[in-house]
Amino acid sequence: MAQRKQNIHKTVPKGNIKFSIALSEEQKAAKQAILHHPYNFIVGKAGSGKTLLACQTALDMFFKRMINKIIITRPTVSTEDNGFLPGSEKEKMEPWLVPIRSNMRKVYNKPDILEKMEKEESIELVSLAHFRGRTFEHSVVIVDEFQNLTRSQLRMALGRLGKGSTMIFCGDNQQIDLKDKNYSAIVDVSKIADSEFVYKRILLDNHRHPAIDNVFEMLMSM
Numbered sequence: 001m002a003q004r005k006q007n008i009h010k011t012v013p014k015g016n017i018k019f020s021i022a023l024s025e026e027q028k029a030a031k032q033a034i035l036h037h038p039y040n041f042i043v044g045k046a047g048s049g050k051t052l053l054a055c056q057t058a059l060d061m062f063f064k065r066m067i068n069k070i071i072i073t074r075p076t077v078s079t080e081d082n083g084f085l086p087g088s089e090k091e092k093m094e095p096w097l098v099p100i101r102s103n104m105r106k107v108y109n110k111p112d113i114l115e116k117m118e119k120e121e122s123i124e125l126v127s128l129a130h131f132r133g134r135t136f137e138h139s140v141v142i143v144d145e146f147q148n149l150t151r152s153q154l155r156m157a158l159g160r161l162g163k164g165s166t167m168i169f170c171g172d173n174q175q176i177d178l179k180d181k182n183y184s185a186i187v188d189v190s191k192i193a194d195s196e197f198v199y200k201r202i203l204l205d206n207h208r209h210p211a212i213d214n215v216f217e218m219l220m221s222m
Contacts, residue, residue: 019107020106026203026204033199034057034166037199038165038166038167039195040168041169041193041201043170045172045213046175046208048204049203049207050170051103055108059108062117067164068138068139069140070142071139071140071142072125074100094125097125101114136161137163139166141161143157145171147171147172148184150184154188173186
């Protein structure tokens with residue numbers, strides 16, 4: 001058993017792990033809560049650091065051997081089954097996962113280690129179309145852009161939680177791309193927010209250009 005655990009974490013670098021970007025106080029508080037809840041919904045506007053927080057938390061938990069794997073997915077909205085795209089499942093997901101991979105490298109600027117983790121499937125890119133029937137144990141599951149999940153897809157994703165796992169859903173209710181916004185999974189989060197197993201946090205800080213807040217406020221008021 002000890003040998004198996006060592007093999008799973010053979011990519012873990014030695015010594016203290018230094019992340020390239022420090023979390024804000026707001027993000028640190030959210031991270032501590034995530035460690036104690038199996039279901040986590042991190043909501044915020046563009047630039048609030050939702051995905052960055054999820055990536056840092058997942059990598060930190062892996063490097064500290066709290067989990068064995070990081071699962072990454074996101075809805076593709078109009079091409080959910082990926083059927084017409086060429087290549088393997090991973091290749092089909094590549095265009096959609098560029099932003100989250102970019103966040104991984106911002107948080108931990110060691111591309112050789114991250115690439116090795118992907119090759120060893122310590123980091124696994126999974127299409128939502130292939131979630132059904134799977135159970136993710138001892139993993140952190142990051143569902144990015146979850147506002148573009150349908151309500152039925154949210155239920156399906158929630159049911160994939162296995163022993164020792166944590167799910168982190170990152171989303172923004174201002175960026176729903178579904179034709180009917182009432183079908184968005186973000187509508188159902190309020191129904192489960194009071195569960196002892198659920199943590200919801202709205203991030204308010206802006207980690208990008210200050211113009212974002214100003215422009216978005218103007219757009220939302222129209």
